[in-house]
Amino acid sequence: MAMEALRVVLAMLVAAMVAARGLAHKSLSPSGAITGFIVLSLTMSAGARLGALILAFYYSSSKLTKYKAEEKRNVDEESKEGGQRDWSQVLANSLVATVLSIFVAYFTSWQDKCLDTKRNPVATGLLGGILGYYACCTGDTWSSELGVLSKSQPRLITTLQVVPRGTNGGVSLLGLLAAASGGAFIGLTFFLMGMLTAECESQIRSEQWKAVPLGGIAGLLGSLMDSLLGATAQYSGHCVVRKKIVGKPGPTVRRISGFDILSNNAVNAISASLTSLTAAATCLYLFREL
Template identity: 30%
Template sequence: MDRKLNALLLFVGVVIFIVSADPTQQWNILVGIVLASIFSFGAFVFKGLSLDGMFSAIVVGIFAFGLGGWKLAVVLVLFFVSSVAISDRPTWGKNNIPEYSRRDGLQVWANSFWMVVFLICSTIFKAPIFLIGAIAAIATATSDTWATELGSKDRDNTYLITTFEHVAPGTDGAISVKGTGAALFAAVMISTVSVYVFSLHLSVFIIILITAFLGCFIDSYLGAIFQQNKRIVTVPATKVELKVSNNLVNTISTGLGGLLAIIFKLFFA
């Protein structure tokens, strides 16, 4: 699936490059190819990404820098670097890092798909409001990742979000005091950096902060409803049965975080 997304979005990127009348945007796309390739290859060498994860990260990076400029690229890199820094993985570059610790292509797209979609919409429709959605999607992914990584270390205060039943750390749909604090801090971090580099208003800071924090809780709620119960969802109007995986839950929550930010910006700011 991730390889199909890579091929499809690379095609979209080529089309945007060809039809774009903005030389600056075309130059950004070319520079984005180089920088994204260098950064992603480095992450692969130091065992932060799998091979498929590297290629997916290159595509994501091309869109982030090409359509969002260096400012959005800074926000995206902050998400990735901070997420790796707080993880339980052994030190990068050592031979004892297990293969499963690498982030694969599906994990990359689960956190970045809606950011790319919002950037494409911003470019096609010439509507900067979609850029806020892209930033909020990154903020949601960061908030959820921090909550998961640090919340899993809170062994005494972990509860299922739907029933508040005491559960083991790492349980799908679980929340904790430490995880909630980490989610809030991550949302503040991404919101602050985004507002600074993009010179946005205080109201946008509040919107990104709130929607990222809400998106994190939506992720936990969906995890409790679907992953915890191992529910199979039937796609409407079809007989296709879909297993709700963690990657799908992440994709939905980041998309809702970005969409809520756009709605809040339209109606409340």
């Protein structure tokens, strides 16, 4: 019991430092910093590997958000200085995974487990879901932040017609490669941390590398789901006055695609949740005969 209490205290200290740094560097708004502190405290308390996933997503995404930020602001009105993620954006990219992390800690008695359907079926499914969720969020963010800088014009995923950069549902080769890379980065983080923290037999351990390509596939799949929802249920228009892509209709806005049904946060949460479910089922299949 004392070890669990120490883990929670350490998790809260790390979460406080990360939140304070995010606030100082303007990658988090005040509400985002508070929400991030709660989310990271709960996730790191559930396990060091799970905490590493959310940190890998957060820091890599923040770095890419700042990359050529001025150029992005000239294209997309939603691009903000340093990212400035608020509470709603933090929850959209972490709520489901945080809940799954708490369940993992409960079902494994706070012990990190390898992916192994035969011996740890519940933990394998939950861990796969968490991996898929953060792979999707990371892949989609990498795709958005780098894809908008592509030299080639993106194409709408539903019709393949050329659309302006920053259009919801627009895809490019650079963006798709970035999505797969972001997901694989999460998969690699999951695999390497598992080698340090999870106890399992050598035969099972030797198969854990499958988390890396699984992460890459989840990142790409999640980004495609996000693009499909963005092209249909999320409004995109071009403001002739500001000469930017905007997400709301208006008298000076020419509609490009989609309908004003879902917000960007809702699209992110839905696509990540669907990817999480898919990755959980895939994990149960891949690691069924170890």
